[in-house]
Amino acid sequence: MILASKETAFLLRKHRFHEPVEAHFDTEGVLHETSDQGVVNWNQPAFDRNARRRVYAAPPLSLAQQWLREKKHYDVLVYRDYFCGKVGKYYATIIRLRDGAVSETRRYRSYEKALEAGVVKALKTM
Secondary structure, eight states: OOBOOHHHHHHHHHTTOOOOOSOEEOTTSOEESSOSSOOSOTTSOSSOGGGTTTOEEOOBHHHHHHHIIIIIOEEEEEEEEEETTEEEEEEEEEEETTTTEEEEOOOBSSHHHHHHHHHHHHHHTO
16 A cells, blocks of 8 residues: 655645545654554544644545545546557556546656656646
């Protein structure tokens, strides 16, 4: 399970991602993968109201992808280049489901980097 980066987590929160997750980035930007304080939704931490603006939930990229598809109507699909029998790099295609508008990311060496780039591009085009 690959978690979103801090920048992606910030964009998700900005676009009202409120799915409960345990992993979060603390006020110094350090990733914590499990909750030692009993909080199950880091988008709405109840233990410290002052930290609310600086603590970001870090969801798995697959959960962010599902949320974009189901709640925001953006489909992020990851593909791999295949040309003349040669397998190449990964890229993501973003489809805005309400009108079918399509955009793509650049090529990446790993599936996970292409998926995160697709999630970020979808969030930035909203």
